Amino acid sequence: MPGCRKSLSSTCPVRKGLRRGNASEPPDCSAQCRGREIEASEVTEKAVSQVKTGTDRIVVHPADGEVSGSVRIPGSKSITNRAIALAVLSTGTSRITNPLFSDDTERGLAAAQTLGCKVLVRDDEVEITGIGRQRPVPRATIDVGSAGTIARFLPCILAFGESGEWHLTASAQMTKRPIDGLGAALNQLGDPLEYIENPGRYPITVRGGRIRKSVAHVDGSVSSQYLSGLLLAAPRNATPIRITTDGAVVQSEYVRMTIDCMRRFGARVEASDDLSRIDVEPVEYRATTFDVEADASTATYFAALPAVAGGAIELTNLARASRQPDIQFVEILAAFGCVTEWTGDVGVRIRRPQGLTRLRGGHRFDLNACSDVALTVAALSVFADAPVEITGIEHVRHHECDRIDAMTEVLRAVGARVQERPDGWLIEPATVRRAEVRTRDDHRMAMASALIGIGGSGISLDHPDCVAKTCPTFFELLSGLGLPSDRTAAVG
Template sequence: MRVPSGVPGVDFGIEAVRGSFPEELEISPLRHPIDATVRLPGSKSITNRALLVAALAEGTSRIENPLFSDDPFWLMQALVKLGFEVRVSEEGAVEVSGRGGRIPAPSADLFVGNAGTVARFLPPALALGTGPYRVDGTPRMRERPVAELVEALRALGARVDCEGGRFPIVVRGGTLRGGAELAVPGERSSQFLSGLLISAPCLPCGLTLRPAGNLVSRPYVDITVQVMRAFGAAVEEDPTRTAFRVAPTTYQPTTYHVEPDASAASYFLAAAALTGGRIRIPGLGRSSPQGDVAFADVLRRMGCRVDISKNHMSVQGPRRLRGVEADMNAISDTMMTLAAIAPFASTPTLIKNVAHTRLQETDRLSAVAAELSRLGIQVYETHDSLRIIPGKIRPAAIRTYGDHRIAMAFALVGLRVRGVRIVDPGCVTKTLPGYFELLGGLGRGG
C-alpha cells in the first residue's frame, strides 16, 4: 500500500497503523448493558469537503476537529502534490493555504486509495488548472463508476481521458464554460454532483446543476452546500429541490469546526439498542447537516428511547428490539449497522432501496447477505434489498472485504455473541482507526 506523506505535522503511518492490528480480532461480549458517553472524531464527509473548499479559497483557512484517517490523508497528500501548503497544528487543526481557485502545480500524479469522495471531488477542481493531472486508486477504485462525472467535465470544456468509464483518469483544463446548465446523473452516486458543486463558484459565470434521475444519498449533497456556504459561496436551490444555481465567487478563508461523524455514531447508538443500555453522543444533534443522524429514528421505530437536542443525542435500548421496514436510500452508510442488529429483533427486518451500495467499497448488499448467512441467519437478497429473519447466531469469522463499514457493523454482533471474529480489522483505518478501542471502552463505561 502506498503511504501518504509530505504534510507537515502529520505522522502518516497508515501502513504502521494497519500493521498494529492482528489479522483477526475476536470481539468480547459485554457482561451488562452499557452506559457511556462516546466522543467521536470529526466527520469524514465534512472533513474532505472542507479541505478541498479551503484549497480553493483565497487565503489560509483553519479546519478544527478534522478526521485523521486514510481518506483525508489521501486528500491532504494530493493537495500537497498539487502545490498547496497544508500543515497540521499542535492542537490538531489543519491549516490550508488556498489560491483563489487556481491549481499551483501544472501537472501531478495523484493516488487516492479507495477514497470515493477524493476520487470524485478532485477532477472538477483539477479542471481549473492546466494539467495533465492523473488520478488513480486501488483495484477496487478502478471498478467504481466515474463516467457520469467525466461526461459532465467534458461538457464544460475540460479534456478528460478515461478508458471504459473507470479510473485512472487524466484531466487537462482549458477554457471552461461558465454559466452552463448541466444535468448530472445521480442514480449511482451523489458524489458526482457534490464534486461539481464544490468547484462551480470558481467558474467565470458560475454553474447550474440539475440532478438527473433518482439522486441517491441526497443528504450528502446538503452537506456539500452547507460547507460551501460556510466559506462564502452563493448557492441557491430552487423551491422544488431540482436545481442548484451557483454564482461565480471567490471562496473566503475561514475557521471551520468539523462536527462528529454521524455514520460512526450509528455503531455506538446501535450498541445501546443491542444491549438494552444507554449511549450519549455530544456534539451531534438536530442541527447537523449529516443525514445519518436519522438512524436514531430507525432505532426509535425498533423500540429504543431516543433523545435529540440541537447538539446532543442519546439512545436507550429496549428489553428487545423489534424488526422494521426501512428505506435506507438517503442513509445507506448505516444500512450495514441495521443489518447487523436485525437478527436480534423479535420480527424480520426489511432494508430496501439501496442498490447503489453495490458500487461502493465492496458490493455491500452481497457482502452483508454472505456474512449474515455465515452467522447462521436467514437472509433474502434482491437487487436493492435485504430481508433478514431473526434466529440463533453461531460463532464465525467475519470476512470484511476490505470494507471498514462491514468490519465496524458486524463487530456489534460480538457484543452479544461469543466467538465472533473480525478478519482484517485494520480496514477501519479508512474512517475510524480507534474504533475497536472505543468499542472496548463501552464495557468500562465509555
C-alpha cells in the same frame, strides 16, 4: 471518556508502522505533529500498506453484561473532505477545527500539498492556504488510494482552474468503483477528463483550462458525490454554471450539505427543492474558520451498542439538527424499541429498556436517503422479534464493495435467514452463532459486523484495520466501553 483521538497514520513520525486500533494506548504524537508542515510524499501507498498488513484478523468478543459509558464521536469524514476541498479552492488561509484524521482525509491533505497548498496540522485542527484557480504545480501524479470522496472531488477541482495536467491513480479497490457519471458531466463542459485504462474507472488524467460550456447534466442515481464535486468547484469558473439532474439523487441531503458548506466559504448557489436545477455564480471563495461536527455515520455503531447488548450510552457531541442524513438512525433505534433522549442541541442518550428481551421488528425501512446506516440496521435486525425489510439501497453495491452481497454473506455465516434482493434484504430473527467472516476491506462492513458479535457469540473479522478509513480507533473505543477484542498476527 473514550473518544477517537487524532490518528496521523502516514504523516506522523511516531505512528508510522503502528497498527491502527491496537488495544494498547498509542503514543501521544501531538507534540511532534503540532505546527508541523506535512509533506505530500509522506502519504504513500507503501506507508498505508504498512499499517494495513500488521494484523490478519480480530476477534470481537460478546458483551459480558450491559454497556455503559459515553463517547465523543470523531469529526465527520464527509464534512472534513468538503472543508478541505473548499479551503484548497479559496484564497487565503482557512482553519478547519475538529477535522477527522483518517486514511480518507489524509489523502485529501496530501493532494492539497501536492498542488501547492501550505498545509499545517495542529492538535485538532488544520490550516490550509488555498490556491484558488491558480495551479502552482501544473503537472503531478496524485494517488487518491481508496478515498472515494476525494476521488470524485479532486477531478473537479483540477478541471475548474488554470491549465495543467495531472495523472490520478487509485487503489485496486477504488479502480472497481464507477466514476463514469462524473466523467460524463465534466466532459459536457469541455474535455478535461480522460480515462487511462478502463472507461468510467480510475486511473484518469485531468487537464485544467478546458471548461468552455456552462450547462451540465449529472446522473445522481449512483452517487451524490458526482454532483457535490461539480458544485464545489463550479464557483471558480469565470462564468455562471447551471447543473441539472433528473431530480432523483441518492443521499440527496449530502448535496444540500455541500451547498451549506459552500455558502460558508462565500458561494452564491440557488437550487430547486428536488435538486433538478442548481445555478452557481462565479465567486472568489474566501478563507474562513470552519468547525466540523461529529460524524453521524460513525455514531451509528456506538448508538447501536445498547440495542445489541443492553444498557445505555451517551454520544456527547452529536448534533440534533445535523444535515447529515444518518442522523435519522436515532429515530430507527426508537422504532426498534430503544429509548432516545436528546440532552440539548448537542448530545443524545440511548438506552434499551429492561423489559425489551428482543428488539421490535416488523419494519420496512427505505434507507435510500441514509444508505450508510443500512449495514448497521441489518446487524440489528437479527436481534429483532419479527422480520425486518430494508429497501432502497441498490446503489451501495457500488461502494467499497458490494455491500448487499457482503452483508448477506455475513448474516448467513452467523445463522440468520436472509433474502437478498436487488435493493436490500428481508432479514428474519435469529439466534446468532460465532463465525469467521469477511469484511472485504470495507470499514462499514467491519464495524457493523462487530455489532453482531457483541450482541451474539462473538465474531472474527479479517482486515480489521480497514476501520481507519473513518474511525482509526474504533476497536480501542469498544475496549474502553468494556467490549474487548483480540488480534491475531498475520502469518508469513
